[in-house]
Amino acid sequence: MVFKHFPLEFVQKRKLVDWRIGTIPRRLYKLRIRADYKMDLVVTQALARDAYEEAKRLVQVIEQEIG
Numbered sequence: 001m002v003f004k005h006f007p008l009e010f011v012q013k014r015k016l017v018d019w020r021i022g023t024i025p026r027r028l029y030k031l032r033i034r035a036d037y038k039m040d041l042v043v044t045q046a047l048a049r050d051a052y053e054e055a056k057r058l059v060q061v062i063e064q065e066i067g
Contacts, residue, residue, distance in 0.1 A: 003029040016065050024058045 011022035
């Protein structure tokens with residue numbers, strides 16, 4: 001599970017990314033679970049856009065570290 005191992009490996013152990021970036025996978029995972037299984041969650045355009053921007057930021061940081 002990426003959301004568990006990413007912060008441990010890349011934030012705490014290797015110190016390659018800031019802790020705020022390291023929390024993105026867990027936040028996005030929790031949001032996906034809520035969106036899939038909670039009928040009371042209204043996924044607004046703003047919520048979807050924010051999640052997309054977080055995912056995009058995470059990918060950019062990873063690409064910088066790998067590239």
